[in-house]
Amino acid sequence: MLKGLAITPPILGRIAIGKVVENNGKRLPQKDDQFTITSQLQSKEGWIRHPLDEQLRSEQEGKLRRIPIRLLFNDPDLNLRAEYALFDRQTARPLCVGDGEQCKRRTREGMVTLDCPSPEGCPLAQNGACKPYGRLNVVIGDDDPLGSFIFRTTGFNSIRTLAARLAYFKAIAGNRLACMPLELRLRGKSTRQSRGTAIFYVDITLREGWTLEETLAEAQRLDEQRQATGFDQRALDKAAKAGFANGAFEDSAEESADVMDELYPDVPDRPSGTQDAPDAPMTLADKLQAKSQQPTPSETSDSASSEADARASTEAQPSASRQTKRA
DSSP, X not given: OOTTOOOOOOEEEEEESSEEEEETTEEEEEOOSSOEEEEEEEETTEEEEOHHHHHHHHTTTTOOXXXXXXXXXXXXXXHEEEEEEEEOTTTXXXXXXXXXXXXXXXXXXXXXXXXXXXXXXXXXXXXXXXXXXXXXXXXXXXXXXXXXXXXXXXXXHHHHHHHHHHHHHHHHTTSOGGGOOEEEEEEEEOOTTTTTOOEEEEEEEEOTTOOHHHHHHHHHHHHHHHHHTTOOHHHHHHHXXXXXXXXXXXXXXXXHHHHHHHHOTTSOSSOTTOOOOTTSOOOHHHHHHHHHTSOOHHHHHHHHHHHHHHHHHHHHHHHXXXXXXXX
């Protein structure tokens, strides 16, 4: 196995809430109030829709807000990987990922492990450059039991809700999370910060028309059937965990460019107030580090006060001299 390359679940398509549109030469995300299931192919108009999109959409009168799914793994952390992520805007490569305790950061000397104070306490995370970033892999349909569709999000509501649901479902199903028939559902809410505008986030629930008892019974039946045929779920989880740990960053360079367009559109190319030396590297890390080393507002005001005092003292000396001559 190639070291440094994260081995991730095979991807058959994407699940998105909205799309990326071009406006005045800039590619900007456009939010939506429904899911879109796409393939991995793009055209000039954007991502090409997967055949499952039309099939499920026709069953819901044109608005795709529920997707029947299963999960690949019993371990919730393998199905949903969430971290703080900082991308280099110019190269679209991951620069730093962390979990709030430790982070892996790409530097001039190579990959290093550092303390992660979360975006609120990190000097490199200014201007919203570092965000929570979650990736959820789910199985749709029965054509490929190991192929998955990926949902990416930087939404705090989606990440928190999905993490809680996966942990709860695993607990009540007796570690049969991968055998439960579930549903990906789009929900909406309004907050004071949204000023009454609906905020949409993703949740995992029981399937439409299923009770909890029916869902648990089906999970137990499928688990027994898999064990009888030799399906080793524990070994699958172990292989997936080793694959994720084989690389520092999960997204490839090609995927990162699309992630930047869709999820990090408001990150500035150059933090305000920074100036690069003629021979300085043009990386985001150097610019953000220069930003963090600038004097604080209090230091700037203190310096300005000192200069003003010195100027006033200098101006006062000729005035005193003139008064002496008059006397």
